[in-house]
Amino acid sequence: MSSNQIESVLKENRTFAPPQKFIDNSVLSQADFDALNARAEEDHAGFWGDLARAEIDWQQDFEQALDDSNAPFFKWFVGGKLNVSHNCIDRHLADKADKLAFIWENDAGDEVRRITFQEFHDEVCRFANGLKALGVGKGDRVVIYMPMVPEAVYAMQACARIGAIHSVVFGGFSSEALRDRINDAEAKLLITADGNLRGGKEVPLKSMTDKALDAGCPSIEKSVVLLHGGLDVSMNPDRDISWADVVAGQATECEPEWVDPEHPLFILYTSGSTGKPKGVQHSSGGYLLGAIMTNKWVFDLHADDVYWCTADVGWITGHTYICYGPTAVGVTQIMFEGVPTYPDAGRFWRMVQDHNVTIFYTAPTAIRALMKAGDDIPKDYDLSSLRLLGTVGEPINPEAWMWYRETIGKNNCPIVDTWWQTETGSIMISPLPGQTTLKPGSCTRPLPGIAATIYDEEGNEVTQPNVGGYLVVTKPWPSMLRTVWGDDQRFRDTYFFKFGDRVYIAGDSAQRDDDHYFWILGRIDDVVNVSGHRLGTMEVESALVAHKAVAEAAVVGFPHEVKGEAIMAFVVLKTGYADEEGLDQELRKHVTEQLGALARPEEVRIAEGLPKTRSGKIMRRLLKSIAKGEDITQDTSTLENPAILDQLRG
Numbered sequence: 001m002s003s004n005q006i007e008s009v010l011k012e013n014r015t016f017a018p019p020q021k022f023i024d025n026s027v028l029s030q031a032d033f034d035a036l037n038a039r040a041e042e043d044h045a046g047f048w049g050d051l052a053r054a055e056i057d058w059q060q061d062f063e064q065a066l067d068d069s070n071a072p073f074f075k076w077f078v079g080g081k082l083n084v085s086h087n088c089i090d091r092h093l094a095d096k097a098d099k100l101a102f103i104w105e106n107d108a109g110d111e112v113r114r115i116t117f118q119e120f121h122d123e124v125c126r127f128a129n130g131l132k133a134l135g136v137g138k139g140d141r142v143v144i145y146m147p148m149v150p151e152a153v154y155a156m157q158a159c160a161r162i163g164a165i166h167s168v169v170f171g172g173f174s175s176e177a178l179r180d181r182i183n184d185a186e187a188k189l190l191i192t193a194d195g196n197l198r199g200g201k202e203v204p205l206k207s208m209t210d211k212a213l214d215a216g217c218p219s220i221e222k223s224v225v226l227l228h229g230g231l232d233v234s235m236n237p238d239r240d241i242s243w244a245d246v247v248a249g250q251a252t253e254c255e256p257e258w259v260d261p262e263h264p265l266f267i268l269y270t271s272g273s274t275g276k277p278k279g280v281q282h283s284s285g286g287y288l289l290g291a292i293m294t295n296k297w298v299f300d301l302h303a304d305d306v307y308w309c310t311a312d313v314g315w316i317t318g319h320t321y322i323c324y325g326p327t328a329v330g331v332t333q334i335m336f337e338g339v340p341t342y343p344d345a346g347r348f349w350r351m352v353q354d355h356n357v358t359i360f361y362t363a364p365t366a367i368r369a370l371m372k373a374g375d376d377i378p379k380d381y382d383l384s385s386l387r388l389l390g391t392v393g394e395p396i397n398p399e400a401w402m403w404y405r406e407t408i409g410k411n412n413c414p415i416v417d418t419w420w421q422t423e424t425g426s427i428m429i430s431p432l433p434g435q436t437t438l439k440p441g442s443c444t445r446p447l448p449g450i451a452a453t454i455y456d457e458e459g460n461e462v463t464q465p466n467v468g469g470y471l472v473v474t475k476p477w478p479s480m481l482r483t484v485w486g487d488d489q490r491f492r493d494t495y496f497f498k499f500g501d502r503v504y505i506a507g508d509s510a511q512r513d514d515d516h517y518f519w520i521l522g523r524i525d526d527v528v529n530v531s532g533h534r535l536g537t538m539e540v541e542s543a544l545v546a547h548k549a550v551a552e553a554a555v556v557g558f559p560h561e562v563k564g565e566a567i568m569a570f571v572v573l574k575t576g577y578a579d580e581e582g583l584d585q586e587l588r589k590h591v592t593e594q595l596g597a598l599a600r601p602e603e604v605r606i607a608e609g610l611p612k613t614r615s616g617k618i619m620r621r622l623l624k625s626i627a628k629g630e631d632i633t634q635d636t637s638t639l640e641n642p643a644i645l646d647q648l649r650g
């Protein structure tokens with residue numbers, strides 16, 4: 001074993017085959033997937049070219065599936081012309097005009113809006129015409145800073161329709177974070193709202209916007225304000241215009257702008273878990289294809305499904321699995337303004353029951369929060385409409401996975417643990433719900449056409465089971481990022497720094513087991529080196545979460561005289577458990593029993609929460625500073641709960 005390999009200590013042996021009913025009704029059979037994989041093996045670019053022709057409406061057919069002559073700047077579907085909004089909306093109107101595209105629920109839960117594909121079309125066209133009237137055109141950047149309301153999706157789709165490039169900034173971000181993103185993109189227009197209620201708390205978007213713009217955003221010419229939350233806001237007559245005025249008198253038809261497949265569809269900043277966020281630039285053609293294929297393959301969509309992805313449109317998950325993928329496939333979906341725990345921890349389950357949700361896709365942070373609240377709450381709701389569950393965002397600890405399966409899925413729903421990133425555009429490694437035998441905590445295998453594998457330090461493929469290394473993708477794929485906005489050098493330095501221009505480095509460490517299933521071990525930078533043994537963070541955290549009192553855990557390394565590095569664990573308890581005398585010792589012992597003495601934390605700190613990004617991911621880099629007793633000097637612009645840092649300093 002080379003000195004830099006990551007060692008595995010976790011043993012997870014449980015397996016779950018898909019229910020027979022699921023297998024029988026799958027949209028694609030095992031034979032279909034075998035054929036897809038065989039075709040991808042035989043001709044990688046041709047495989048994607050075939051799918052692009054079959055799944056996308058082209059205004060002009062492409063000549064070449066892939067141009068890889070200037071790696072790592074790959075071009076897909078060269079010579080074609082398309083419009084993403086046309087593909088998400090117009091092509092459904094012939095036979096699905098009256099089908100519901102969205103069922104939207106507000107934060108308080110006393111308002112439901114039902115929007116058909118025809119209405120969706122008309123609203124997007126009116127707003128797109130309004131944008132044109134404001135002087136916005138192809139290639140202009142538009143920043144969208146909105147609550148989770150249908151108009152946020154209309155705004156994104158309207159940009160796509162006229163070839164403007166959107167950059168959505170999560171509505172919970174501060175005015176500084178908003179200003180930085182506006183200036184980095186040199187946006188011409190800002191779209192926002194007066195504000196809204198989220199979890200019962202007022203989010204004053206317009207006043208945050210004013211602060212950002214007043215502090216200096218020279219590129220902004222106009223700001224469109226949706227009056228949604230009934231907040232008292234001041235409108236600057238030189239700059240601000242209401243959404244209602246923008247769409248007033250506009251036609252419900254808008255000829256799409258036919259663009260090159262490489263035309264940037266959007267810029268989106270990463271979550272900032274590992275450092276300063278990166279402005280990821282996505283394409284039109286390749287991105288759309290990734291969104292369509294993964295929605296079909298991973299979510300097994302049927303015509304009568306009611307699909308719900310709980311992400312905010314401010315994250316990549318909300319782009320690919322709310323705004324673009326499900327609409328392109330033509331499924332009915334739920335959109336939700338609020339948070340999982342308001343007015344209580346039964347909110348998601350009540351909505352599943354009320355709207356007969358069949359497919360439910362959420363994040364481990366939400367699952368752990370709802371698990372923390374206890375098993376009794378979900379029991380009060382009828383969850384029998386559910387047939388498929390999904391998760392994304394962080395590794396899911398096997399015990400949280402089991403809770404999701406048993407308490408929410410009633411042992412009846414496959415769980416798709418989907419590994420992907422802002423940069424990958426769409427899901428890369430995931431079970432196929434009707435085919436794959438599941439293992440709790442594993443994202444299983446790469447999708448057809450995705451050349452994901454594991455490299456060691458020298459760039460050799462790791463073929464032995466249970467040996468960790470760099471998670472890499474060795475062939476370009478259509479929905480991959482094209483660059484970091486305005487910074488090709490950062491693009492190269494971040495993703496292609498080690499194994500040449502054709503090997504994309506994800507930044508995560510992973511290993512495969514005997515069945516070639518992938519297990520994400522954590523971020524490359526988070527590996528802990530205890531007495532010469534390199535351990536990923538995931539396994540130790542999962543062992544802690546397997547203890548009955550623990551809802552959530554994060555581990556980091558800190559310098560230790562004897563061991564080189566030792567482990568510090570930060571732990572959040574489940575509701576009903578208290579930080580009693582001796583619990584920290586018990587947890588240390590528990591980890592030793594589960595994983596061996598090597599993985600035993602030197603110290604366990606029990607706290608009310610963990611530092612997280614606004615998208616709910618644990619920021620281990622901040623915990624590392626705390627464990628070392630250092631001051632925090634890193635980028636904290638995407639940190640959700642700064643006050644927790646003081647508590648964790650102990």
Ligand code: ATP
Pocket residue numbers: 270271272273274275276277278316391392393394395396417418419420421422423443506507508520522523615617
């Ligand atoms: P930054 O790149 O700014 O540090 P980030 O990596 O958290 O932020 P995202 O693109 O939102 O930004 O997250 C992608 C990362 O999330 C992946 O690299 C991986 O670490 C983690 N992740 C996502 N889905 C899964 C999953 N199913 N299993 C394990 N990890 C996952």
Ligand code: MG
Pocket residue numbers: 270274421507
């Ligand atoms: Mg990342």
